[in-house]
Amino acid sequence: MVSVRSFPRLGLPHAGGTPARLAGEPHGLVAPPAAAPGPDGVQPAPEQIQPSAAASSPAIRPSVKLPAWLEVAKPRLIPLLLATTTAGMALTTAWPLDGAHFGATLLGGAMAAAAAGVLNCLWEEELDGRMHRTRQRALPSGRLQRSGAFALAIALTAASTLLLVLMVNALAASLSLLGLCSYVLLYTALLKPRTTQNIVIGGVAGAIPPLVGAAAASGSLGWQAWWLFALVMVWTPAHFWALALLLREDYRSVGIPMLPVVKGPVVTSRAISAYSWFTVALSGLGVLALPSGGWLYGVLLLPFNARLIQLSRALSADPDDPKRARNLFRWSILYLFGICLLLLLARLPQAGAFDPVLQGVLDSFTQQTLLPAVALGG
DSSP: OOOEEEOTTTOOEEEOOOSOOOTTSGGGOOOOOOOOOOTTSOOOOGGGSOOOHHHHSOSSOOOOOOOHHHHTTOGGGHHHHHHHHHHHHHTSTTOSOOHHHHHHHHHHHHHHHHHHHHHHHHHTHHHHHHSTTTTTSTTTTTSSOHHHHHHHHHHHHHHHHHHHHHHTOHHHHHHHHHHHHIIIIIIIIIITTTOTTHHHHHTHHHHSHHHHHHHHHHSSOOHHHHHHHHHHHHHHHHHHHHHHHHSHHHHHHTTOOOHHHHTOHHHHHHHHHHHHHHHHHHHTTHHHHSSSOHHHHHHHHHHHHHHHHHHHHHHHHOTTOHHHHHHHHHHHHHHHHHHHHHHHHHTSGGGGGHHHHHHHHHHHHIIIIIHHHHHHHO
């Protein structure tokens, strides 16, 4: 079990922990085998053990080095959160928003997401320092001081909340703050070190931005906003577990019970396939959720869903192939961006003109093909 300590000089709880659990302990994690003794019969110290080729080769390509203060904000995660925020706005009858309202919502959301990223890095500093993939991050490497990172997180949180309250509305500000807290406290602190279902439950944090967008646009939450919230929730496990398959040895080395570590690639690939199908089924409700342009959305959605199922089936056929896991992970990102884009395209004035045409085609197909086939079968 990952232990809880305090950040030095800050008094904040921090996820540190022991190495991976032994078999038979909670979550069933198996500790890596001990290194073989040297010629003199002495067991080498952990710091003297060289990482294996598999552990030292990154599962995904190394990225551009960012300034330390920006790196801890995890800026690469923010665009997708803002995309789902915008999609949440598009599901309301108040769309499109005026520029000031729209800009304030996105800026406030971006600052809240950045604050959550910084707090996540603070919480997991020791854990990051023990993982080969993350030990060079800003905090464990010493490029950024803990006090500076904490001050940055507090400033971002305060600025985000103040901006959303003053320029948008209190509901949007409250939901944004709820998303921040759920990511840091619910997912990072509570669920991640304790259960294989961490991302299934903790995915609520990443699903809140559509609610923020809908609240910002209309001041309330209709079922359409909750539909997009649910869609992001069921999309998240397949997306994250594809990445976890690539990084499972890193997670295993520090005792984090991600599904691929505890259950293995075969079970994980089956779970990914199931959640991919849930995502496809739920995505179709966007036809009804959109105030206009729903049929255009439904038609353009088909190739996105077909590709998602194709890649999940390919992974199920060979769960140990990192290329297949990487392909699915990358497509899952494009998939959610694509859903958001389709929702925005469907709200264009020109898109509404397609609805009667597509409805007519569907009615004709039903009357000329489906109904005769049913009558013939009866």
